[in-house]
Amino acid sequence: MTPNAVASLIVLALPAGYALLCWFSPFGPCRACDGTGNHVTWWERRQARVNPHRKPRRRIRRPCRHCKGTGARLRLGRRLHNSGRRLHHDGTR
Template identity: 40%
Template sequence: MTPTIAATLLTITAVTAYGIACWVIPFGTCRSCKGTGHRPGRFARSRLRPCRRCRASGRRLRYGRRAYNYLAKVHRERSGGTQPTTELARLRDQITKGGLS
């Protein structure tokens, strides 16, 4: 196997693994507070303040998941919104459009 093919396969594998990780576990620990949700105060080191980056949850949305959410939003907006998935929703839409009397 040539080095170019090996590098390509390794890159594809790494991107796929990261995509699956973002799908299965969309949240990671906050790097600012190390997952505790609190940071030491500016002047009084013993006083803990809530972390502003993660809003005191200790969890942050991964970059890959954030990119996926953005692309999904763009796709929904350009395709005209979400389609009704249940039979009741389809009937309701037909009634409001005047298709059923």
Template identity: 40%
Template structure:
């Protein structure tokens, strides 16, 4: 393999490991749809339906981890 391919692989593996640690340490990320603010243009002043107006939502990696963990636990006798 070339040096560029090795560096690209190591970078990808490092990023994936960092994201896994981040999902365990801090399972909530910021909501990219509203950032916790109400929509002022909406006449009914509804909260964001993604995060319920908190500005924080569960990370995708944490949802995947929880899904695989529950599937594993269901498969146990």
């Protein structure tokens, strides 16, 4: 295979892989709380920067406002897919 064929294969495989990821696993970990569902204060963010290997808190005392305490967020590709499906559904009924 020529280098150009390899490069174009990679360029074609990346979006297909992301689409498969969004299909099989539409939710990713919340970026604000790292998937714990806990509200993270500035002090905890600072402590995590000082010691990145400490264990995250298990019990939820105040839910994260980005994911409402679930620790999961909808991936960007899935959000685009859902909005496209909604637009198609609303436009064709």
